[in-house]
Amino acid sequence: MENDRLAIRPILTEPLFLAIPNERENWMTGQLRKLMDSVRPNAEKTPLALKTAEDVPFILLKEGYGFRRIVLDLCAEEGFQPKVTFKTSSIETAQSLVEHGMGxxxxxxxxxxxxxxxxxxxxxxxxxSRTLVFAYPETCxxxxxxxxxxExxxxxQTSMYEEV
Incomplete structure (x- = not known):
């Protein structure tokens, strides 16, 4: 966030993950199918290149959401534009669509x-990762x-994810 009139205080930095359905789907690439064969939902997983999702249905938040921009920037850094098949205003809805094999x-x-x-x-x-901030007018x-x-x-901030 860039605004000269706002004071910015970081609150939390958290990692980002690729969410994929636990069931094999026809649209899955060979690399995703191979991943599905090798992991269980709660198992330790080997990190995956986001580019693996280049040719699969992608679910994003609608335009205007900051997190949408984060995801699009991540895809651009990996050299691709996601094939957006669904747009939603809720990350919960996005996860439900993933659970139902939609992308x-x-x-x-x-x-x-x-x-x-x-x-x-x-x-x-x-x-x-993404960082949540507390932003307020400096003169306020x-x-x-x-x-x-x-405070x-x-x-x-440092202990929030130590148990996970």
């Missing part, structure tokens, strides 16, 4: 469906609650 998507760790046996989350080779008064939130988030 793949990229999700941040915070919204991964823990314990789902219908979706597989695969780490990406480029080790991408910050309430005690806002300051406490930022708590700062303390929890």
């Amino acid at each position: 793949v998507t990229v999700v941040p760790r915070m919204v991964m469906r823990q314990g789902s046996d219908r979706i597989v989350y695969v780490p990406l080779q480029s080790d991408p 008064y910050l309430s005690r609650a806002a300051r406490a939130f930022m 708590t988030a700062k303390k929890n």
Whole structure:
């Protein structure tokens, strides 16, 4: 986020994962099928190049969402434009579409469906992440609650994903 009038405080940085259906689908490339044969939903997974999803149906958030831009930039860095077959305003809907075999998507760790046996989350080779920030006008008064939130988030940032 770039805005000279805003103060930016990082709250949380989290990794991104490729979400793929746990069942083989006709649209899957050979590399994805091979991956499906070698992993279980909760198993440790070998990082995959995002480019593996170049020729498969891709589910993205609609235009105007910052996370959509992150995913498109990641794809561009890998040298491809995703074949977008569905657009949604909800990352939860995107994951439901993945679970039903409609394509793949990229999700941040915070919204991964823990314990789902219908979706597989695969780490990406480029080790991408997103950072959530607290942005506010520098000249604006910050309430005690806002300051406490930022302080708590700062303390929890390092330990949030240690257990996962």
